[in-house]
Amino acid sequence: MPSTPGAAGRAASCATRRADSLPDNWVPDLMVDKDGQLWLATQAGAAILRSFDGKLARFDLLSTRLKLPPHPPESLLQDAQGQVWLGSRVRIDPLTWRWRSFDRADGNEFRTLYYASRARMRNGDLLFGSPEGLLRVRPHMLRHWEYQPAVSATALTIDGVEQPGAGVLAERTLSPSQRDLRLEFTAPDFSAPEQQQYRYRLDGYDAGWVNVDARQRVAAYSHLPPGDYQLRVQASNRAGHWSPQEWALKLHVQPAFYQTWWFRASMWVLGALGVAFLFRLRLHALRRRGERLERLVAERTAALEAASRRLEQASLTDPLTGLHNRRYLEQTIQADLDLAARRHRSMPPEPHSDLVLFMLDLDHFKRVNDQHGHAAGDAVLQQTAKLLQHCMRSSDHIVRWGGEEFLLVARFIDRNDAPALAEKIRLAIAAHEFLIPGDQVLRKTVSIGFATFPGMPGRPSALTPESLQRLADAALYAAKHTWRDAWVGVQARSGEAGLSRFLADPTSAVEAGDVTLLVPQQRGRVVNWH
Structure with a gap:
């Protein structure tokens, strides 16, 4: 079994944030087992090299595999049975990853060992060097601790009065005035009594076992209701194996007259x-x-x-214009999107199956408030709402989006009719004489952006109400930044992925042919996005 003892701090470098890195950079001992695996002992626990590509090493951490807290082993050694020893206290089976620890109860008296001070003799015995001497381990003679301690009662107290003969009692009756019981017990395993575990259970009262350690060997009950019970106590040996030699006591608790x-x-x-x-x-x-x-x-x-x-x-109406508000649109738009998507599942799609979302913004509306006052601005908004109701069908959605912005949803029309509808709205507002307080007349224009749903006819659509509104909003601001008193529409050419690229970078998406821009013929094709 080849091995390389000694400090190997520079053997590896670990990235502390990786779960499969070396636990610590200082490696006091190395070992190659009989299967060719490299084991490493570090100050933060042992690890096994899983892979190394010349640049990056990956490790399996024994603390994770064995579900043990990280412990710095002083040395690594494999015995003749193929078991690997982490120092002299932990022995691991690499085939099943079961482990066993050894302490003073097994004869391992040394508290510390020298780093990498270990050897295997020809007869299979293992040697470990320690400041306290030389520890010799004979693996072939190790046996599991099979001792089965018997539980005995040391004291029984009822309502604060100790009862005689606790160790030999098999049955006891509690009168109606007696309801509190306390039992002390023991189960000697003199090899390591502090490692023993105990558990007790009152059948008919407890839902399961109550576990206690060697320092709390007491079972206590108070205010027991009337009935028949059996108190059982079990103990383990130092290895944690429960002994079948349990102690039991039958209890009969008599009821009071009112019970x-x-x-x-x-x-x-x-x-x-x-x-x-x-x-x-x-x-x-x-x-x-x-x-x-x-x-x-x-x-x-x-x-x-x-x-x-x-x-x-x-709650669904804008108080100034009488139009619907955003909350109304949020409650209704998804049902329209779902219906339009179902109509486009057939090929060819059903006629008049599209939704067109328009975003409108009154041009230079701030000047109205600044020059004529907010009452004039309110009058312009109210008259704009009536114009939009005249231009749209009763089945369409007309929403005041905020300030001087309006959102329209033309429901179940042909997408090719969208430019004509946008031009109709633009002409209606441009031709209208807006009457404001003081018998004054104003002329206003509007910029419009629109987008259609679904993005491509006859295809499933991933557009959400928010992304559809963003497409129309981008087209609206293109119309405002380029001309004003105009409209711009956005339609996909290469699928809805092109619409996503358009939202991220409109100029590049248009140049790449991902989308088609619809603009009035007299306006030209150059569009400013900022």
């Missing part, structure tokens, strides 16, 4: 008679009161339903 079945039954009968009398006494009063409440509830319910309808309508 007997006949007393409880009589109380139930008296209670039922009392409840029946009170019920009949109260029933008459409740019947008269109920009739009054029914009339009052009917009146209040009708009033609340009417108020609820008014509030619901108000």
Whole structure:
């Protein structure tokens, strides 16, 4: 079995943030096992080299594989049985990854070892060097600790009074005045009594075992209800194996008179008679009161339903223009998108299956407020709303988006009709004489951007209401930055991926042919995006 003892701190460098890196840079011992695997002992635990490509080494950490806290082994050594020793205290089976620890109870008295001070003799014995001497381990003679300690009771206390003969009791009856019980117990394993574990259970009362260590060898119960129980106590040996030699005590807890079945039954009968009398006494009063409440509830319910309808309508309406608001669109647009998507599943798609979303912005609207006051601005917005209602169908959505912006959804039309509808709206606003307070007349223009859903006819669409609005908004600002009093439409040419690229970089997407821009013929093809 080849191995290389000694410090090997410069053998590897670990990236502390990687889970498969070396736990620590200082490596006091190395070992190559009989299967050719490289084992490394570090100050943060042992590891096995999993792969190395000349630049990057990856390791399996034994603390993770064995589910043990990281512990710095002083040395690495493989015995004749193929088991690997981490120092002199942990022995690992590399085939099953089971492990066993050895301490003073096994004869391992040394508290510390020298780094990389280990050897395997010809007869299979292992040697470990320590400041306290030389430790010799004979692996072939190691056996599992099979001792089965017997549990015995050392003291039994009932209601604070210690009972004689606790060690030989097999059955005990508690009177109605006795309800508290305390048992002390032991199970000697003199090789390492501090490593023993205990558990107890009161059958008929506990849902499972109650585990305690060697320092708390006490089972206590108080206010036990009447019934028949069995108290059982088990102990483990130092290796953690539970012994079948348990201690058991049968308990009979007698009921007090008020805990007997006949007393409880009589109380139930008296209670039922009392409840029946009170019920009949109260029933008459409740019947008269109920009739009054029914009339009052009917009146209040009708009033609340009417108020609820008014509030619901108000919450979906812009108070200035009387148009719908954003909340209304959020509640309705997804159903329209789903219906349009279903209509486009057939090839060719059904006629008039498209949705067109328009974004409108009144040009230089701020000047109206600055020069004529906010009342004039409100008048312009109100008259614009009426113009839009005249241009759109009653089945379409007209929404005041915010400020001087409006959002329109033309429902289930042909996408090729979108430019004509945008021009109709532009001409209607440009031709209108806006009357403002003081009998003054203003002329206003509008910039429009629109996009269609789905992105490509007859194809599944991943467009959301938000992305569709962003497409129309980008087209709107192109119209404003380039001309004003104009419209710009965006349609996909190479699929909806092109629309995503358009949102990220409009200029590059247009130059690459990902999208088609729809603009008025008299405006030219050059569009400014910023």
